[in-house]
Amino acid sequence: MLEALILGFVQGLTEFLPISSSAHLRILGEFLPGAQDPGAAFTAITQLGTETAVVVFFWRDIVRIVSHWFKALFGRIPRNDPDARMGWLIIVGSIPIVVLGILFQDEIETTFRSLWIVATMLVVFGIILGLADWAGAKNRTLDHLTIPHGIAFGFAQALALIPGVSRSGGTISAGLFLGYERAAAARYAFLLAIPAVFGSGFFQLAKSLGEPAVYGPIETAAATLVAFVVAILVIAFFMNYISRHSFLPFVIYRILLGGTIFALLATGVIDA
Template identity: 85%
Template sequence: MIEALILGFVQGLTEFLPISSSAHLRILGELLPGAQDPGAAFTAITQIGTEAAVVVFFWRDIVRIISHWFGSFTGRVPRNDPDARMGWLIIVGSIPIVALGVLFQDEIETTFRSLWIVATMLIVFGIILGLADWAGRKTRTLRELNVPHGILFGFAQALALIPGVSRSGGTISMGLFLGYERAAAARYAFLLAIPAVFGSGFYQLFKSIGEPSVYGLVETGAATLVAFVVGLLVIAFFMNYISKRSFLPFVIYRILLGGLLLVLLGTGVLSA
């Protein structure tokens, strides 16, 4: 239970920062006394907690988007209404991760969880985030978001199926490369994650019932609750932070963590 609570705390702390929560859970699992991968199912289920934090934090936005999206079918709301369009853009942007998640499910749960891959992705996508933050014009708002951009955001989010990429880091990087403001890219990234994370989390929850796992449903549920509380606090911090500062500290952290992980793997301290 203590290990599960620690992992839940780390999940909530790292999910919304562009440093990859799945990478941290994967690494931490090797450092805890049990020294084992908590598994893709545990990661997906605890993400339900952090995604519930997104729903609470953006509750007004979500209710408005859903109501306007449905209203656009009846004519009560114009079809070109920004919130109605956002509803469609979230659906369109979710297609890549659903398709790729189903297509590469076995690899996601096995091959992609190698710590060699995790370390490499931490460094590579840390550099990509730094380049995006440096090169991006950061002038576009979400009112300028269109279908092609939504699909590109979606493919960037799908890369987060590989631990070390970071769901928020990948989608925010794409947004910055496309010229969106930091806060706008982060807001869409968080909203876009809702269908994918809830879908994956509840699928893994259903699949894990009756199957042997590292942590039982009670421990996983407790970790999910901790992830929710911590995640809610982190969202508030992060949205305020990026409106004023760059992503450089996260870039440096990712590169240092990835480099340290490569050293530990190369010296045999950790097993991939």
């Protein structure tokens, strides 16, 4: 239970920071007494807690987007209504991760969880985030979001199927390269994650029923609750932070963490 609570805390702490929560859970598992990977299912299920925090934090936005989308669908309001349009953009942006998640399901649960891959993704996408933050024009708001841009965000989000990329880091990097403001890119990234994370989480939850797992249902539920509480605080901090500061501290952290994992793997301290 203590291990599960620690992992839940780390999940909530890292899910919305551009440092990859799945990478941290994968790495942390090596240093817990059992020294084992918590598993893709545990990661996906605890993400239900962090994504519920997004729903709570952006509740008014979500209700407005959903209601306007349905009203526009049935002709009660103009189809070009900004909130109705955002609903379509979230749907379109969610398609890549659904398709790629199904196609590469086995690799996601096995090959992609190698710590060599995790460390590589931490460093590579840390550098990409730094370049995006440095080169991005940061003059576009979500009013400028188009279908092609939504698809680009969607493919960037899909890369987070590989631990170490970071769902928020990948999508925010794409947004920055496309010229969006930091806060706008992060807001769309958080909203875009809702269908994908809930879909993945409930799929893994149903799949895990009756199957052997590192942590039982009670431990997993406790970890998910802890992740939810911590994530609420992290979202509030992160949205306030990025409106005034760059992503440089996260870039440095990712490179240092990835380099440390490379060193530990090369010296045999941990196993890939």
